[in-house]
Structure formats: structure tokens, C-alpha cells
Amino acid sequence: MIDFENVSKTFGKNVRAVRNLSLHIEEGEFVFVMGDSGSGKSTLIRLLLKEIEPTEGQIIVDGEKLVGMKRRRVPYYRRKLGVVFQDFKLLKDRNVYENVAFAQRVVVTPSRQIRKDVPRILTRVGLSAKYKAFPNELSGGEQQRVAIARALVNQPDILLCDEPTGNLDSRNAWEVMQLLEEINAGGTTVVVVTHSQEIVERMGKRVIVMNRGDMIDDRQISGSEE
Amino acid sequence: MRLNTIFYCIGQGLKNIRRHLLFTLASIATITACVLLFSVVYCVLVNLRYTMQTVEETVGITVFFEKDLSEDEIQEIGAQIGERPEIREMRFISGDEAWEIFSQDYLEGAEEMAEDFAGDNPLADMASYEIFLNNVEDQAEFVSWLETVPGVRRVNASSIAAGGMIDLNNAVGYVSIGLIGILLCVSVFLIHNAISMAISARRDEIRIMRLVGATKAFIRTPFLVEGLFIGLLGAAIPLGLVFFLYGRVIAYMEEHLAILAGFMSFLPVQEIMKVLIPVAAALGVGIGLLGSATSVRRHLKV
Ligand SMILES: Nc1ncnc2c1ncn2[C@@H]1O[C@H](COP(=O)(O)OP(=O)(O)OP(=O)(O)O)[C@@H](O)[C@H]1O
Ligand SMILES: [Mg+2]
Numbered sequence: 001m002i003d004f005e006n007v008s009k010t011f012g013k014n015v016r017a018v019r020n021l022s023l024h025i026e027e028g029e030f031v032f033v034m035g036d037s038g039s040g041k042s043t044l045i046r047l048l049l050k051e052i053e054p055t056e057g058q059i060i061v062d063g064e065k066l067v068g069m070k071r072r073r074v075p076y077y078r079r080k081l082g083v084v085f086q087d088f089k090l091l092k093d094r095n096v097y098e099n100v101a102f103a104q105r106v107v108v109t110p111s112r113q114i115r116k117d118v119p120r121i122l123t124r125v126g127l128s129a130k131y132k133a134f135p136n137e138l139s140g141g142e143q144q145r146v147a148i149a150r151a152l153v154n155q156p157d158i159l160l161c162d163e164p165t166g167n168l169d170s171r172n173a174w175e176v177m178q179l180l181e182e183i184n185a186g187g188t189t190v191v192v193v194t195h196s197q198e199i200v201e202r203m204g205k206r207v208i209v210m211n212r213g214d215m216i217d218d219r220q221i222s223g224s225e226e
Numbered sequence: 227m228r229l230n231t232i233f234y235c236i237g238q239g240l241k242n243i244r245r246h247l248l249f250t251l252a253s254i255a256t257i258t259a260c261v262l263l264f265s266v267v268y269c270v271l272v273n274l275r276y277t278m279q280t281v282e283e284t285v286g287i288t289v290f291f292e293k294d295l296s297e298d299e300i301q302e303i304g305a306q307i308g309e310r311p312e313i314r315e316m317r318f319i320s321g322d323e324a325w326e327i328f329s330q331d332y333l334e335g336a337e338e339m340a341e342d343f344a345g346d347n348p349l350a351d352m353a354s355y356e357i358f359l360n361n362v363e364d365q366a367e368f369v370s371w372l373e374t375v376p377g378v379r380r381v382n383a384s385s386i387a388a389g390g391m392i393d394l395n396n397a398v399g400y401v402s403i404g405l406i407g408i409l410l411c412v413s414v415f416l417i418h419n420a421i422s423m424a425i426s427a428r429r430d431e432i433r434i435m436r437l438v439g440a441t442k443a444f445i446r447t448p449f450l451v452e453g454l455f456i457g458l459l460g461a462a463i464p465l466g467l468v469f470f471l472y473g474r475v476i477a478y479m480e481e482h483l484a485i486l487a488g489f490m491s492f493l494p495v496q497e498i499m500k501v502l503i504p505v506a507a508a509l510g511v512g513i514g515l516l517g518s519a520t521s522v523r524r525h526l527k528v
Contacts, residue, residue, distance in 0.1 A: 049437060078439035089434045106440040108231050150438070 001027040001158065001189045002048065007057035009043055009213075017043040019213040021057075025191065030184045032200050033193045035210030041193045042086055044210075045160050048191075049083055050074055062157060079107050082156035084164045086193075088147040090135040096122065096146050097131040103150045121149045124179060140167035148176060152183065159183060161192045165199065177203060235444070239451025250456060257460025257513055260413035261506045265468045268502060271402045273492055280491040287357040287369060288382040295377055297321075300353050303377045307355065312368050315358040324352045413513050422521040425449065449522045450515060457514020461506040469499060 002025040009018040017040045025031055033041050046052045047059060050066050059066040064077055090099050097118055104114045122128045125145040135143055144167050151159060161180065165173035177199055184190045194200060200207055201221060209217035289307070291300045297320060308316050319327070325348070359365055365383060372381045425432070435445050472495045479486060 051437060075436070075439045075441045078437065081439075083437065085437075089430070089437070091431055091434065102435075103438045105231075105234055106435055106438050106444060108444075111230060 001025055001029070001062060002191075003060040004044075004047075005058045005060070007047065007054045007059060009040070009047060009052065010055045016213045018047070018054075021213075021215055023208065023215065023218070025189065027189055028184070028187055030181070030190045030203075030205045031192070032203070032205055032207045033191060033210065034195070034197075034200065034207060036212075038212075039210040040213045041210055042162055045083065045162050045191075045193065048158075048160055049078060049081060079154065080157045082151035082154060082159045084144070084147045084151045084159075084161040086162035086166070088135075088143050090143060090146055090150075092135050095132050095134050096127060096138070099135070099146055100149045100153050103153055107154055109154075117153055118149075121153045124152075125149045126175070141169070141172055144168060145176070148179070156188065158189045159191070161190070163193050163195065165194065165196065170198070173199060174202075231444070232447075235447035236451050238448035239455065241448075250452070253456045253514075253517075254460045254463070257413060257457060257510050258463045260410075260513070261461050261510055262464035262467060264509065265464050265502055265506060267402065267405050268505075269468065269472065269498060271398055272498065272501075273490060274398050276493050277489070277491045287359070287365065287372070289355045289357065289372055289378055290380040290382070291353065291377050292379050293351045297353050299377070303375065304355050307357070307372070307375065310368070310371075312359050312361065312364045313357055314360045317356045319354050319356060321351060321353045324354065410509075410513075413509075414516060418517045418520055422524070425518075425521050425524075446519070446522050449518045453514035453516075453518030454511060455514075456518075457510035457512070458507070459510075460514065461510025465499070465503060465506050468502060469495060472498060 002023070004021045004023040007018060007021045008016065010016050021044075033044065035041050043052070047054055047066075048061065050069065054067060057067075061077070062080060064073075066077075069077060091102065094102065100118045100121060101114050104117065109117075119128060119131070122131055125148050127142060127145050127149065130138065130142065133142075135146070138146065144164060148161070148164055151161070159180070164180070165176050168176060173196065180190055180192060181203070204221050206220050207217070208215055291303065295303075301318060304316070304318060307313075359368060369381050369383050372378055432445055476492050479490075
């Protein structure tokens with residue numbers, strides 16, 4: 001589903017955020033990405049979203065080559081992905097409902113469908129009571145859940161989450177992980193960036209570890225999930 | 227695009243207007259000012275031109291003939307002159323008519339003096355043609371041609387008036403082109419800036435839209451709707467102002483600037499609006515769309 005072929009990303013002259021990375025992720029897989037701050041995790045996500053271009057190498061997602069993709073194709077490619085951004089990227093001047101509905105409007109979903117899908121997904125992330133609130137009226141964790149709802153509402157083939165539980169207490173974090181696992185069980189490929197050793201160990205999935213742009217580990221963890 | 231989406235885009239465009247009311251008002255004010263200036267300049271120019279046309283129509287050339295020619299011979303030459311295409315109108319004034327006009331104009335109240343001349347018309351051999359041209363600019367050339375026609379003794383033409391008018395006509399033309407050009411540049415620049423600011427304020431929003439898979443057309447449309455709306459409103463306000471104030475300004479001029487108003491001929495407001503409405507609408511919509519299109523392009527690179 002996702003292939004990195006000798007991908008490097010250098011910012012400026014010498015900030016080497018990703019170095020010669022080769023990585024294969026199967027369709028339907030659930031993968032954690034770990035590593036210290038600044039090790040290149042978010043850069044991976046941004047490369048996948050085609051927000052930035054690799055300096056070297058090729059990335060192939062669902063059979064589509066990202067380097068050299070036609071500009072007109074990019075929006076349609078992005079619709080295959082759901083992304084939870086590390087900084088959420090919510091629209092400050094729209095309420096929770098509109099922030100989630102927004103992602104559907106952008107991909108031209110019938111209003112009837114939107115009115116059905118948005119409340120359902122908000123209920124799923126436990127925010128149905130706050131659908132009228134604006135981002136600045138929400139806690140960090142609540143904003144994070146809005147971001148998750150927005151990423152999920154279009155039922156993407158691939159879900160990319162950049163620290164989706166960074167602002168959540170362990171109980172809420174665990175609930176979000178359960179949700180992601182459910183989504184994954186439905187066939188969606190899921191990539192989750194996290195700092196939480198605890199979550200990774202409890203979930204028992206494949207883990208990729210980055211260090212200063214290099215992938216230093218790629219292994220399967222036997223879960224301790226009850 | 228589906229209908230649903232079109233409505234959404236229009237809705238977003240109108241929402242944007244409300245959200246950034248200050249920018250929108252500034253943009254509308256800019257277009258309004260430009261279109262209003264354009265309209266005022268247009269009104270002044272078109273009325274000057276109209277006045278000139280009216281004056282042109284009353285500037286004539288008078289042709290006198292050799293004294294020994296009979297009126298029949300004169301009319302023969304007249305027919306020859308009448309073939310020239312420059313001529314709009316041509317009138318024969320016989321010696322008797324000339325005397326009649328002269329005595330009416332100058333001997334009024336001195337009828338006995340006029341009587342003295344009766345039967346002995348001092349202007350008997352002053353038969354002439356009064357000629358009006360289609361175009362005052364052709365006058366100099368036409369007059370020199372007339373002077374070469376055999377039998378023509380003298381050609382009277384108010385060349386100073388005609389020359390002055392050509393200069394004024396041309397000056398008005400150049401000034402109008404220059405002024406309108408400057409105004410256009412200024413308004414496009416201002417509107418581009420105003421909408422650029424409005425879009426910068428929404429930069430994050432556009433970025434996020436791109437990242438969740440919005441096409442450029444989808445992002446662009448609300449801004450174009452906004453530009454269109456701003457442009458239309460910016461054109462409608464000055465048009466309304468011109469429509470309601472035009473008559474009043476003329477009335478004011480006639481009352482307080484009688485000398486100027488007496489010299490001028492004014493077009494009716496309907497005539498003015500016939501040109502101004504489509505031009506102002508095109509101008510407003512053009513500036514609005516151009517402004518929003520160029521500024522939205524810069525922010526669509528993600
Ligand atoms: N736009 C940019 N310009 C210059 N350097 C950048 C840019 N984006 C990222 N970097 C650098 O690339 C490196 C990797 O950044 P990245 O955001 O991928 O780290 P990360 O693993 O997500 O860290 P964190 O856990 O703190 O989110 C860092 O050294 C960062 O300073
Ligand atoms: Mg990061």
C-alpha cells in the first residue's frame with residue numbers, strides 16, 4: 001500500500017530530516033512510528049500527503065507515484081488519505097460540526113450524507129455534546145478528537161495520525177487507540193506517530209523507530225492487550 | 227460541479243464577505259471610488275464632446291462669388307461644389323435674402339433707412355453659399371480647395387473657432403484616455419491588494435482545504451464569488467449616485483454657473499446611463515474578478 005524507495009528529505013542545505021529510507025507497508029496494516037523529537041516522523045507524514053517533495057527517491061502509495069504526479073491529480077490522491085495533524089489544523093472560525101463537515105464538503109459529499117455522517121463520527125470520538133463549540137472553547141484533547149473525526153469522516157483508505165493522543169490522558173488515549181484499531185479492522189491502513197511507549201506495548205503492532213532521519217528499528221511487538 | 231457544491235461555494239463566498247466585513251467594505255469603497263471617478267470623467271468628457279458637436283454643427287463656411295456672375299452661373303458652380311463628400315449641409319443665399327437678413331439684423335428700428343435702399347439692393351451681387359461640413363477637421367483643406375474653384379471670390383470661415391475646437395477635441399480625447407488608464411491601473415492595484423489581504427487572513431484555511439483534498443476550483447470559487455459581488459456592488463453604488471445626482475448637478479450649474487451652462491449642451495441622463503451601466507458593470511466585475519483571481523493564485527501553491 002505504501003512504499004518508500006530510498007527516500008531522503010533535506011531541508012535547506014544540511015537539515016537531513018529523512019535519510020535514504022526504504023519502507024514497505026502492507027494494505028490493512030497498523031504501524032506505529034516512534035522516535036525522538038526531530039527524528040523525522042512528521043516529515044514522513046508530510047511526504048505521504050505530498051505536502052513536501054522528497055529530495056531523493058520515490059514514494060508509491062496505492063500504486064500511485066508521488067514524485068512526478070500531475071498537479072491536477074494531487075487533490076484526488078489526497079482524498080484517499082485521512083490525516084490527523086500534529087497541530088490539528090482546525091479552522092478557528094468554524095465550530096466543531098463545521099470543521100468536520102468541511103472535510104466532506106471539500107470532496108463534494110451530498111448534504112444529506114454530511115448531516116448523517118458528522119453526528120455519527122462526533123459521537124464516535126465522544127464529542128457529540130460539543131458540536132457547536134469553536135476550537136478556542138475546547139481543551140487540547142477535545143481539539144485533537146475533532147481532528148480525528150475530520151480525518152475519519154471520509155472513510156479514507158489510509159489513515160495517518162501524527163501523535164493523535166499527545167494531549168489525551170491515558171484513558172482517553174486508550175479509547176482513541178481502540179477507535180483506530182476498529183477503523184483498521186475495517187480494512188483501513190493505519191500509520192500512527194506516537195511517543196507513548198506504553199501505548200505501543202499495549203497495542204502490540206509493528207513499530208518503526210526513527211533516529212535523526214534514519215530508520216533504526218522495524219519490528220513486530222507482541223501485544224499485551226487484554 | 228454539482229449544484230450542491232455551487233450553492234456551497236456561493237454561500238461560502240457570501241460568508242467570507244461577512245467574516246471579513248472590513249476588507250470587503252474597503253474593497254467595495256475602492257471600486258466605488260474608481261467607478262465613480264470614471265463616471266464623473268465620462269460625464270464631463272461626453273458632455274464636452276456633445277457641446278462641441280453642437281457647436282460644430284453651427285460653424286459654417288460662407289462662399290462669395292465674382293461680381294460679374296449671374297445667380298444661375300453661381301448656382302452652377304454651387305452644384306459642382308455640392309458634390310464634395312465632406313459637405314453635410316449647403317444653403318444658397320441670394321443677394322435679396324442677404325439684404326433681408328442684413329436689414330433685419332442691423333437696420334431694425336431704422337426702417338426708413340432700409341427703405342432708402344429699396345429697389346437698389348447694395349448686396350445684389352453678394353449671393354453666397356453657406357456650407358456646413360461633417361467634420362470641422364476637414365475645414366482647412368476644404369477651404370483651400372474652395373479658393374481654387376473658378377468664380378469663387380472669397381471664402382469666409384471662422385478658422386480660429388474651428389482650429390481651437392480641433393485642439394480642444396483632441397486634448398479632451400488624450401486627457402480622457404490618460405485619465406481612464408491611470409484610474410484603471412490604480413483600481414486594479416488597490417483591489418488586488420485588498421483581496422490579497424483578505425486571502426492572507428484565510429491562508430491557513432486555504433492550506434487546510436488543500437491538504438484535505440480540495441481542488442483549486444473549489445477553493446477559488448468562493449473568492450471569485452466574493453470578487454464578483456464586491457465588483458457588482460462597487461459598480462452599482464456609483465451608478466446610482468450618477469443617476470440621481472446628474473440632473474441635480476446640471477440644474478445647479480444652470481442656476482449658479484449660468485455662463486458655463488449657457489455655453490454647454492448637456493446629454494440627457496438616459497443617454498449617459500446607456501453607456502455607463504454596461505461599462506461600469508464590466509469594469510466592476512472585471513476588476514473584482516481580476517483582483518480575486520490574481521491574489522488567490524498566489525495562495526494555491528500548496
Ligand atoms: N520546513 C522545515 N524547514 C527546515 N527544517 C525543517 C522543516 N520541517 C522540519 N524540519 C527539521 O526536520 C527535522 C525533522 O522534523 P520532524 O518534524 O519530522 O520531526 P518529528 O520527528 O516529527 O519531531 P516531533 O516528535 O518533535 O514532532 C527537524 O530537525 C526539523 O527541525
Ligand atoms: Mg512531529
